[in-house]
Amino acid sequence: xxxxxxxxxxxxxxxxxxxxxxxxxxxxxxxxxxxxxxxxxxxxxxxxxxxxxxxxxxxxxxxxxxxxxxxxxxxxxxxxxxxxxxxxxxxxxxxxxxxxxxxxxxxxxxxxxxxxxxxxxxxxxxxxxxxxxxxxxxxxxxxxxxxxxxxxxxxxxxxxxxxxxxxxxxxxxxxxxxxxxxxxxxxxxxxxxxxxxxxxxxxxxxxxxxxxxxxxxxxxxxxxxxxxxxxxxxxxxxxxxxxxxxxxxxxxxxxxxxxxxxxxxxxxxxxxxxxxxxxxxx
DNA sequence: CCGACAACCTGTGAGC
DNA sequence: TGCTCACAGGTTGTCG
Numbered sequence: 001x002x003x004x005x006x007x008x009x010x011x012x013x014x015x016x017x018x019x020x021x022x023x024x025x026x027x028x029x030x031x032x033x034x035x036x037x038x039x040x041x042x043x044x045x046x047x048x049x050x051x052x053x054x055x056x057x058x059x060x061x062x063x064x065x066x067x068x069x070x071x072x073x074x075x076x077x078x079x080x081x082x083x084x085x086x087x088x089x090x091x092x093x094x095x096x097x098x099x100x101x102x103x104x105x106x107x108x109x110x111x112x113x114x115x116x117x118x119x120x121x122x123x124x125x126x127x128x129x130x131x132x133x134x135x136x137x138x139x140x141x142x143x144x145x146x147x148x149x150x151x152x153x154x155x156x157x158x159x160x161x162x163x164x165x166x167x168x169x170x171x172x173x174x175x176x177x178x179x180x181x182x183x184x185x186x187x188x189x190x191x192x193x194x195x196x197x198x199x200x201x202x203x204x205x206x207x208x209x210x211x212x213x214x215x216x217x218x219x220x221x222x223x224x225x226x227x228x229x230x231x232x233x234x235x236x237x238x239x240x241x242x243x244x245x246x247x248x249x250x251x252x253x254x255x256x257x258x259x260x261x262x263x264x265x266x267x268x269x270x271x272x273x274x275x276x277x278x279x280x281x282x
Numbered sequence: 283c284c285g286a287c288a289a290c291c292t293g294t295g296a297g298c
Numbered sequence: 299t300g301c302t303c304a305c306a307g308g309t310t311g312t313c314g
Contacts, residue, residue, distance in 0.1 A: 003307060034290070034309080058308075081307050082292080099292085121291045123308060138309095165285065174309075181307060233307080270286075273305085 002079045004146070004179035005222035006233055007058045010085055013236030014060070014115070015053045017087050021106035021113060022049045023064075030101040034080060034125040037102070044128045045075065045104065057142050057178035060085075063132065073130050076138065080123025086238040088114045102126065143177045146215050151177055153209030160200035160208075167203055168196035168269045171215075180215060182272045183250045184222070188214040190249045195281040196274045197267065249275040 002010070026042035038044075048064035055061065062075035079085075088094055090105060090112035102117040117126070129136055144150035156177070160170055170176055171185045180188070189196050191214040194207055203211070227233055248258055253266035257277040267274045 006307075032291095078308080080291095080309080119291095120293065121306090121308095123291065125309095163284075169285090172308095183307070271288095271305095272308095 002058060002083070002227070002233065003181035003184055003222075004058060005184075005219055005225075006227035007060065007079065008055055008223050009227035010079070010236055011053055011055045011060055014062075014085060014087065017108070017113065017236070018050050018053065018062075018106065018115065020049065020051070021108040023047060023104055024107045024112070025103075025105040027103040027105070028101065029096075029103075030099075030122070033101065033119065033122050034078070035127070037126055038128065041126065041128055044073070048073065048075075050106075056139055057145070057174060058181075059139065072132060073128060074132060074136075076125075076127045076129065076136065077117070078125045078138075080119060080121060080125070082121045083117065083119035083124035084234050085236055086116050086118070086234065087236050088116060088238075090114050141175050143173075143175050146177055146179045146219055151212055151215070153205060153212045156208045156212060157203075157205045160203070163200040165200055166197045166269050167194060167200045167211075168274050170200035171211075172270075172272070177215075179219070183247070184215070184218050186250045186275055187218050187248055190276060190281060191218060193281055195278075196269065196276050198282075249277065251275070 023045045026045045028037050028042060031037040048066050050062055051065050052063040053060065054063065058078060060077045062077070064073045064075060065071060066073070094114060097118065099120045100116055100118050101122070104115040106113045106115060117124070127138070144155065159176055163170055168185055168189060171180050171189070172182065186196070188211060192207065192211040194203060194211060226235065249264055253264050253273070253275045255264055256262065257264055257280060260277065260279050262277055262279040264275050265278055267276070
């Protein structure tokens, strides 16, 4: 389901309802996520108050405190391919659906809430750890955030000089830059006019500058649209996205390029579909 | 260090 | 209607 814009959409939805709520209970129905949910997960979370909800790459970080506020910890969650968080009022009918794996029951300022995690493919994950630890193994090797000044054309150029992989694959490498998944890699390469199969070390500095501009633009547009609507994406109110981002290439193989009408081509990089225009992208 | 590929899972849609 | 197959937003781990 989620790429960075979707995760950011979820983060904003959760933030609007869960700040200052306190964990009253945790129910884990299936511990078998990407990594097994720790045996002491429920106990660690009970009594914690949510003070902030942040995002790093496609991870959500719920910042927590307990007691007088000096004891800080973090709930780290990833939605994988098919995970979703939906906030329910605790007193409304709550039929358990297939793949509703985790409930976090929260005492809010006005009403009791249930934060429910559903994930059919179970590629998502949940961890609780002490502190705000940037050294957490899952976070330690992540590249810069795309929507910060840390991502520049110069940065990408410098860090791809010895990389012969296709630019498409480099762009999706989380150690180089985070948050660019398959959809937005396809879209930003099209917008930048760069052939997805071009070796990363054969892309000029000028073209990396253009690519960075397009990555930032397409991600920003998608966030503004509330996350793209793809299959089962739902926001934290349980509603599907209301806006289908107007894709140039993603999912359009065989159809005419919206710029030059050349039929779009399909190829694969690491098992992931790449759609491109052989005329517009060089 | 780099790159290729398998693995983790279930659901859905296409084709027969 | 029902079966089989390919494929789907992500990331880690292993091997050469």
